[in-house]
Amino acid sequence: MVVSTEPRRKQRAEHSFESSRDTIFRRFKNAPYSDSTGVSVSELEHLADVYLADHSGDPKILQKANIFRLVLERGRIYVDPLDWFAEKVDHGDVVRRLTLGVRGTDTPGSGMWLDEAATGALSIGTEWFDRAEKHGVSHQPRSGLDLGHIAPGWDKLLEKGLSGLLSDAVAARSALGDEITAEQAAFFKALDVVYNAAISFANRLSDFARNNAESDPENARQLDAIATALSNVPANPPHSFHEALQFMWLMHELIEMEGENVRSMGQFDRTLRPFYEADIESGAITRDHAKELIKFFWHKWYCGTGGASNGKNFVFGGQYADGSEITNDLTYLALDAYEELGTPDPKLSVRYLPGSEDRLYRRVADLIRNGHNSFVLMNDPPAVEALVKQGKTPEDARIYLPIGCYEPAVEGKEVACTMNVTVSFAKPFELALNDGVDPQTGVRLGVETGDAREFTSYDQLLNAYIAQLDHVLNKSRTHIAEAEGEWPNINPSPFISGSIDDCITDGTDISAGGARYNSVGFVGAGLANAADSLYAIKQTVFDGNRFSMTEMVEATRAGFEDREAMRLYLRNRVAKWGNNDGPVDQIARDVADHFCSVVHSFENGRGGKCQAALFTLTAAMGFGEKTGATPDGRKAGESLAPGVGASYGLDKGGVTGLVNSVTKLDFTETPNGSVLDVSLHPTAVAGEEGLHAFVSLIKTFFARDGYALQFNVLDADTLRDAQEHPENYASLQVRVTGWSVYFTTMTRKEQDIYIARIAHGG
Amino acid sequence: MAGSRTADAGAATSRAGASTPGLVFDIKRFAVHDGPGVRTTVFLKGCPLSCAWCHNPESIDRKPQLFYRPDRCIECLECVKVCPTGAQSVSDENRRVYFREICDISELCVDVCYSGALELAGKRMSVDEVMEAVLQDADFYNESGGGMTISGGEPLLQAEFTIDLLRASTEAGVHTSVDTCGQLQWSTLKRAVPYTSMFLYDLKGMDSENHKTNIGVPNDRIVDNLRLLSETGAPIEIRMVIVPGVNDSDQQIDDTAELLGGLQNIVGVRLLAYHSMAGSKYVALGLDNTMPKVEAPAKEQLVAIGERLEAAGLNVHLPAKM
Ligand code: SF4
Numbered sequence A: 001m002v003v004s005t006e007p008r009r010k011q012r013a014e015h016s017f018e019s020s021r022d023t024i025f026r027r028f029k030n031a032p033y034s035d036s037t038g039v040s041v042s043e044l045e046h047l048a049d050v051y052l053a054d055h056s057g058d059p060k061i062l063q064k065a066n067i068f069r070l071v072l073e074r075g076r077i078y079v080d081p082l083d084w085f086a087e088k089v090d091h092g093d094v095v096r097r098l099t100l101g102v103r104g105t106d107t108p109g110s111g112m113w114l115d116e117a118a119t120g121a122l123s124i125g126t127e128w129f130d131r132a133e134k135h136g137v138s139h140q141p142r143s144g145l146d147l148g149h150i151a152p153g154w155d156k157l158l159e160k161g162l163s164g165l166l167s168d169a170v171a172a173r174s175a176l177g178d179e180i181t182a183e184q185a186a187f188f189k190a191l192d193v194v195y196n197a198a199i200s201f202a203n204r205l206s207d208f209a210r211n212n213a214e215s216d217p218e219n220a221r222q223l224d225a226i227a228t229a230l231s232n233v234p235a236n237p238p239h240s241f242h243e244a245l246q247f248m249w250l251m252h253e254l255i256e257m258e259g260e261n262v263r264s265m266g267q268f269d270r271t272l273r274p275f276y277e278a279d280i281e282s283g284a285i286t287r288d289h290a291k292e293l294i295k296f297f298w299h300k301w302y303c304g305t306g307g308a309s310n311g312k313n314f315v316f317g318g319q320y321a322d323g324s325e326i327t328n329d330l331t332y333l334a335l336d337a338y339e340e341l342g343t344p345d346p347k348l349s350v351r352y353l354p355g356s357e358d359r360l361y362r363r364v365a366d367l368i369r370n371g372h373n374s375f376v377l378m379n380d381p382p383a384v385e386a387l388v389k390q391g392k393t394p395e396d397a398r399i400y401l402p403i404g405c406y407e408p409a410v411e412g413k414e415v416a417c418t419m420n421v422t423v424s425f426a427k428p429f430e431l432a433l434n435d436g437v438d439p440q441t442g443v444r445l446g447v448e449t450g451d452a453r454e455f456t457s458y459d460q461l462l463n464a465y466i467a468q469l470d471h472v473l474n475k476s477r478t479h480i481a482e483a484e485g486e487w488p489n490i491n492p493s494p495f496i497s498g499s500i501d502d503c504i505t506d507g508t509d510i511s512a513g514g515a516r517y518n519s520v521g522f523v524g525a526g527l528a529n530a531a532d533s534l535y536a537i538k539q540t541v542f543d544g545n546r547f548s549m550t551e552m553v554e555a556t557r558a559g560f561e562d563r564e565a566m567r568l569y570l571r572n573r574v575a576k577w578g579n580n581d582g583p584v585d586q587i588a589r590d591v592a593d594h595f596c597s598v599v600h601s602f603e604n605g606r607g608g609k610c611q612a613a614l615f616t617l618t619a620a621m622g623f624g625e626k627t628g629a630t631p632d633g634r635k636a637g638e639s640l641a642p643g644v645g646a647s648y649g650l651d652k653g654g655v656t657g658l659v660n661s662v663t664k665l666d667f668t669e670t671p672n673g674s675v676l677d678v679s680l681h682p683t684a685v686a687g688e689e690g691l692h693a694f695v696s697l698i699k700t701f702f703a704r705d706g707y708a709l710q711f712n713v714l715d716a717d718t719l720r721d722a723q724e725h726p727e728n729y730a731s732l733q734v735r736v737t738g739w740s741v742y743f744t745t746m747t748r749k750e751q752d753i754y755i756a757r758i759a760h761g762g
Numbered sequence B: 001m002a003g004s005r006t007a008d009a010g011a012a013t014s015r016a017g018a019s020t021p022g023l024v025f026d027i028k029r030f031a032v033h034d035g036p037g038v039r040t041t042v043f044l045k046g047c048p049l050s051c052a053w054c055h056n057p058e059s060i061d062r063k064p065q066l067f068y069r070p071d072r073c074i075e076c077l078e079c080v081k082v083c084p085t086g087a088q089s090v091s092d093e094n095r096r097v098y099f100r101e102i103c104d105i106s107e108l109c110v111d112v113c114y115s116g117a118l119e120l121a122g123k124r125m126s127v128d129e130v131m132e133a134v135l136q137d138a139d140f141y142n143e144s145g146g147g148m149t150i151s152g153g154e155p156l157l158q159a160e161f162t163i164d165l166l167r168a169s170t171e172a173g174v175h176t177s178v179d180t181c182g183q184l185q186w187s188t189l190k191r192a193v194p195y196t197s198m199f200l201y202d203l204k205g206m207d208s209e210n211h212k213t214n215i216g217v218p219n220d221r222i223v224d225n226l227r228l229l230s231e232t233g234a235p236i237e238i239r240m241v242i243v244p245g246v247n248d249s250d251q252q253i254d255d256t257a258e259l260l261g262g263l264q265n266i267v268g269v270r271l272l273a274y275h276s277m278a279g280s281k282y283v284a285l286g287l288d289n290t291m292p293k294v295e296a297p298a299k300e301q302l303v304a305i306g307e308r309l310e311a312a313g314l315n316v317h318l319p320a321k322m
């Protein structure tokens, strides 16, 4: 029960979401902290520096835990009286500056300890990655260490509370007895520090809310609810739906403060279902009030980003560990709340099974066609099988969470580092045509594969390409493994570790490989450009004799200068991936198979697997800018093909051709995820017939073992108008790469690329 | 689906026609409002009517035509080299020019024009080629209850090809629709019945005089054929493009309601809103743009027309986006 049973003070009815959302947004960005609640950020920084100087000999994990404690004990705090949830501490990213760096500054993604490693133990690898980044070979977090794609074990957190986890730690520690290592002892000590700090912090917030409720009877109802909730969670399991939401939100904020990016907020309709059902059953909340709470809850994510980007995933649908369906009343209630919210944050994923009910398809398709396009639709059979193939048990595989966009990780058991490296499929092609030297800069980036002008067979070309690609993959693997070895010195994370099996049992932090499954994600980007380029040369040089290898090499080097007719021939007259054309589709499949099998032959630096993915996110544009003209007729600097689909404007066979091609890939070999971006014209999905067609499209893609889908339902005229009159389109959402954003927040260049793509119906 | 209709003429029709190629000007996939489910619509060239508001002007002429879009041209002059008639030439200002009047549609220039400035409207395709394209999307038809729609132009102007294609599709288990304007001999239209799961039947207006002015012929035959078709038991969806001031008078709508209300097997009436956005196609074909300079009908007007038709017991589909 949320509301305290004390005698009611004189108070107004609670504030509705609609009447409070804007104020909450403003105060989230700029909280009116009072100095009476704690010390300023500069003071925190100073105290942290002093602490670090005094304890420089301590294990990093203890240094970090104590800075974490310091911030939560001493920082200024605030509870918004209009809100149902509290979390605010003026932390100034004092903990993150050690590891990932301070958010919203020039150098987020790189903190003190990461810098230390990048210029010290990891300098060789960092140099490789920096050069690879600069030339469009690959894209990765600093030094090749992905600290940012992780989710805690939500079920376990809610089931045990932090006190329960502390008891588990005591038991695990004593089970180790005299065998305990110094690292293990430090881990247990750190866990004790951070969990107790979090519990005291919740009590600070609770007291703050309680005191304000007394002096602010107008707002007492929500403040009371927060005070009651935080006197129970996160120490103990929640007593109500509201407390469960408060628990999760607070954990999100504290984990991020600790120095990770939480990329999945869990399986909403499974994890929260018992709390929701119990409250409905007992009459503690109504369905409407639960919906209102969900809106307040989700608004927090929107407050964090303003709709400019997101990557915090909530997943719906799908299955329990035993394979039974999850979808229930809470699923649909949350979708209603999402519709009413109308913001691109947070991001929702929906998992489908062969037997998923029609209502789930229709509801989601209807939301998407009405502009709520922040959805990823995932197909469980290949997604689960792909994880099983990597050695996960079927029970574990079935409770995967999409991390960030569409990269699965087993909830509470896997640290998947899903974006560890994104490798361009196009750059190795350019290198194969130029003997390993980047024609843009003259820098040698690849291996020597010979003068391509003298190639006399397609196989020779293919082998050169494979050699260049493999070189990048091998280099990445080596340097990532080195970085993983340094991870405990860069970002030990006891706060999140406690929720992940088997960190507590083994007394090992996730940074030291404490999770049950430790994975490294290799993402391949621009499949279409590789397949189309290989096929173009096969067709026009070796099979067709239209051009010579010399012409091909020189024309692409020169960006097709004075060879526009050649470029147009290559672009418009040679078959392309994404049109259900047998021979070129086979090449795409071969390239994908090769990439996945090489990645899957790698072990990573924590004794786990490397897992392949096929998608692009923003890398399509980033790589494109740094890649010269390619034999598929792509001009120098143009974007690579998005996702796993066709190049922009080249899926002339329409959406069905695209689906028929893409589903020829084997998605049980992409355990780290994949996605097909589909753009549909609004008229194609309008009305009941349109909805039926839309749902049929999704089901056909899934029946053909496709992996995941995301949609834009837009026409180019609307977008052009929005470019000229942004003031009229403040709420227009478009889906770019993995994220749904407000169109008006995109750069002009991004907007142009986007419009070109929509105009082609691609 | 009406098995008796399939039995009646199917066996009697000669198979020899299977080799007749058709003149196809487009194949559109994921077509959604051309019959039930997800469909592939095959557009055949040639039409006996000439509606002023035609959205596919390339559908009217029975021969291939050249689309010419100079904004795409890169001035490579390859077309000039291959053109046997001099229709593609270089002007005094050293610019490439196209004289449509002397072009004999040899198609040679299209083959060397990689920019797409020159494109052919109308491609000869065999039944097998079309079926291969259609069957690529079989999974979508199965999931959605969709299939193939043959449209035009008037597909039954190419009667042999259309019948062969319908038969092949039926044999492959793919649902078939034919979108016809009805301006045909009944004996021709009748041949399609055994292989057509559903007809889409265009009604352009009920005022015969007005019909003659805007469409080129009176509407008697269209109305007669509709009556006969409805008596065969074939399901029919009526399609009406509402052009304000041309075919939307109360009298015309009431006459339509009266006609359709008295017929069997009319499974629906689909109202389509006129729009004048096909102008660039007329230009690319070198044709005068005949599209009436009127606004698209207002939503309220379409709703009102829909209500009048519904009052006659008809199942009306309004445009999904208005
Ligand atoms: S072939 Fe095409 S692009 Fe070249 S000059 Fe002729 S019309 Fe222009």
Ligand code: SF4
Binding pocket: B066, B082, B083, B084, B085, B086, B087, B088, B102, B103, B104, B105, B106, B107, B108, B109, B110
């Ligand atoms: S179609 Fe033939 S005649 Fe006409 S312009 Fe082209 S090449 Fe010349």
